[in-house]
Amino acid sequence: MINPTHEISDSLLTDLYQFTMAYGYWKAGKAEQEAVFNLYFRKHPFGGGFTIACGLSSVIEYLNSYTFQDSDLDYLGTLTGSDGQPLFDKDFLVYLQNMSFQCDIEAVPEGTVVFPNEPMLRIRGPILQCQLLETPLLNLLNFESLVATKAARMRLVAPQDSLLEFGLRRAQGPDGGMTASRAAYVGGFDATSNVSAGKRYGIPVKGTHAHSWVMSFDSELEAFQTYAQYLPANTTLLVDTYNTIQGIKHAILVGNELRKRGHDLAGIRLDSGDLAYLSIEARQLLDAAGFDQTAIVASNDLDEYIIQSLKLQGAKINVWGVGTKLVTAFDQPALGGVFKLAAIRQPDGSWYYTLKLSEQTLKISTPGIQQVRRYFDANGFVADMIYNQENMPESSATMIDPYDFTRQRQFDSSFAWEDLLQPIFKQGIPCYTSPSIHEVRARVQQQLANLHPGIKRLVNPHTYPVGLEAKLFDLKTELILKLREAK
Numbered sequence: 032m033i034n035p036t037h038e039i040s041d042s043l044l045t046d047l048y049q050f051t052m053a054y055g056y057w058k059a060g061k062a063e064q065e066a067v068f069n070l071y072f073r074k075h076p077f078g079g080g081f082t083i084a085c086g087l088s089s090v091i092e093y094l095n096s097y098t099f100q101d102s103d104l105d106y107l108g109t110l111t112g113s114d115g116q117p118l119f120d121k122d123f124l125v126y127l128q129n130m131s132f133q134c135d136i137e138a139v140p141e142g143t144v145v146f147p148n149e150p151m152l153r154i155r156g157p158i159l160q161c162q163l164l165e166t167p168l169l170n171l172l173n174f175e176s177l178v179a180t181k182a183a184r185m186r187l188v189a190p191q192d193s194l195l196e197f198g199l200r201r202a203q204g205p206d207g208g209m210t211a212s213r214a215a216y217v218g219g220f221d222a223t224s225n226v227s228a229g230k231r232y233g234i235p236v237k238g239t240h241a242h243s244w245v246m247s248f249d250s251e252l253e254a255f256q257t258y259a260q261y262l263p264a265n266t267t268l269l270v271d272t273y274n275t276i277q278g279i280k281h282a283i284l285v286g287n288e289l290r291k292r293g294h295d296l297a298g299i300r301l302d303s304g305d306l307a308y309l310s311i312e313a314r315q316l317l318d319a320a321g322f323d324q325t326a327i328v329a330s331n332d333l334d335e336y337i338i339q340s341l342k343l344q345g346a347k348i349n350v351w352g353v354g355t356k357l358v359t360a361f362d363q364p365a366l367g368g369v370f371k372l373a374a375i376r377q378p379d380g381s382w383y384y385t386l387k388l389s390e391q392t393l394k395i396s397t398p399g400i401q402q403v404r405r406y407f408d409a410n411g412f413v414a415d416m417i418y419n420q421e422n423m424p425e426s427s428a429t430m431i432d433p434y435d436f437t438r439q440r441q442f443d444s445s446f447a448w449e450d451l452l453q454p455i456f457k458q459g460i461p462c463y464t465s466p467s468i469h470e471v472r473a474r475v476q477q478q479l480a481n482l483h484p485g486i487k488r489l490v491n492p493h494t495y496p497v498g499l500e501a502k503l504f505d506l507k508t509e510l511i512l513k514l515r516e517a518k
């Protein structure tokens with residue numbers, strides 16, 4: 032049985048190794064040791080130059096009901112190791128039963144443009160709790176951010192057009208379909224064909240009709256007439272079932288009949304063939320018949336590259352129906368968000384900063400209680416500087432490229448800035464008022480308007496500068512040197 036309401040309140044929705052580590056922390060007396068983890072990704076999806084942060088409202092919803100049900104604990108109690116013995120002591124299950132979410136969470140608001148290596152979310156609290164949450168936090172933020180980014184790329188190439196998400200049938204299960212519909216709207220789509228997403232998220236729902244409608248009648252004309260008779264206010268006719276040009280002519284006939292009844296032909300839809308050629312022909316036929324306001328909808332395996340190409344070819348399409356390539360994030364099915372331990376509290380109250388070494392410089396994590404300071408000027412965003420909140424930047428700060436220390440920038444007090452991570456939970460208590468989905472969607476466009484066009488190029492975009500504040504850079508370098516020696 033699928034979960035049609037798409038509720039996410041499952042505290043077992045994590046990897047087993049989070050529970051085995053949690054158990055280990057508990058046994059070792061470390062369960063409540065304060066830790067800080069940063070959630071970030073290393074590379075933009077789709078070879079692009081920006082990513083849209085999305086999924087925070089799902090995170091909030093998830094954490095608001097983060098408790099273990101008796102049946103969850105019963106199930107954990109049945110798990111055994113390779114020796115056949117229970118994995119977890121009963122007392123550990125009691126600990127989980129009595130546990131309440133106690134962490135601080137800071138995160139960038141949904142709809143913010145974000146860049147590699149900067150935290151989208153930071154969690155601070157008992158290490159056992161942070162650890163259990165690694166998997167659901169990544170699950171909730173990775174996919175929504177990915178689809179919102181894909182949608183935003185399509186919006187960029189069709190700024191004035193209507194974008195409809197048609198993906199539910201091709202989505203990764205019901206949950207993937209719901210999440211994708213939400214993220215597509217946030218990223219800039221205007222409506223979805225997914226009625227459940229319309230109800231749940233307040234997204235406009237729109238649609239045309241399928242080939243089956245036409246095929247179920249003796250003739251295309253009769254199919255169009257019948258549709259217009261019963262749905263005169265929603266008459267967008269799919270014209271390519273048999274012969275597209277003939278289909279357009281049939282639609283015009285029906286349009287004239289609709290006008291006599293005080294309605295109009297809202298649109299025609301093309302779903303096969305050369306969409307540039309056919310849309311130009313359709314526009315001419317429609318205009319010549321006085322239907323210059325009738326929309327031309329196109330669908331058929333569209334993505335941002337095909338939409339861009341069709342526009343360059345002069346296609347007369349003003350509504351785009353996009354399914355598969357959007358909701359599956361077809362050319363990059365996952366955003367590689369990661370969750371890394373960055374600091375752990377010592378018994379003397381000081382922070383012990385942590386770092387994961389790697390042969391690949393790109394994969395070396397960054398320590399610190401990280402915050403992102405975004406500098407901007409009259410032209411938009413200038414750079415993002417990651418700093419350690421325990422060692423605040425001076426009013427004149429130096430930002431260093433973590434991969435080439437010779438590249439440095441100075442930000443004096445003449446620059447405006449804002450810190451991106453906002454408090455979402457304080458010691459487990461929610462402290463953030465989520466904006467509406469419509470406000471989040473508007474934020475995406477405001478954010479993109481602040482990016483240089485080169486950063487928004489679909490292919491080989493310019494890289495937006497992200498660096499480390501000098502004291503954090505020094506901390507990281509010091510740690511790398513120490514760990515390379517010691518381990």
Ligand SMILES: Nc1ncnc2c1ncn2[C@@H]1O[C@H](COP(=O)(O)OP(=O)(O)OP(=O)(O)O)[C@@H](O)[C@H]1O
Binds near residue numbers: 304331332337341
């Ligand atoms: N003028 C065009 N320029 C670039 N791409 C186009 C153009 N017209 C259509 N396309 C795209 O080319 C692909 C055509 O795929 P395909 O050949 O499978 O479709 P079709 O045969 O026309 O339709 P179907 O197989 O659905 O009946 C689709 O992704 C479509 O969006």
Ligand SMILES: O=P(O)(O)OC[C@H]1O[C@H](OP(=O)(O)OP(=O)(O)O)[C@H](O)[C@@H]1O
Binds near residue numbers: 330352353
């Ligand atoms: O192409 P997408 O971007 O995924 O958009 C959704 C597709 O779903 C419908 O097709 P249908 O399921 O009837 O199959 P089809 O591919 O044969 O048209 C519709 O006609 C679109 O072509």
Ligand SMILES: O=C(O)c1cccnc1
Binds near residue numbers: 198237238354
């Ligand atoms: O309404 C439509 O035209 C539609 C909906 C889902 C998939 N394809 C098309």
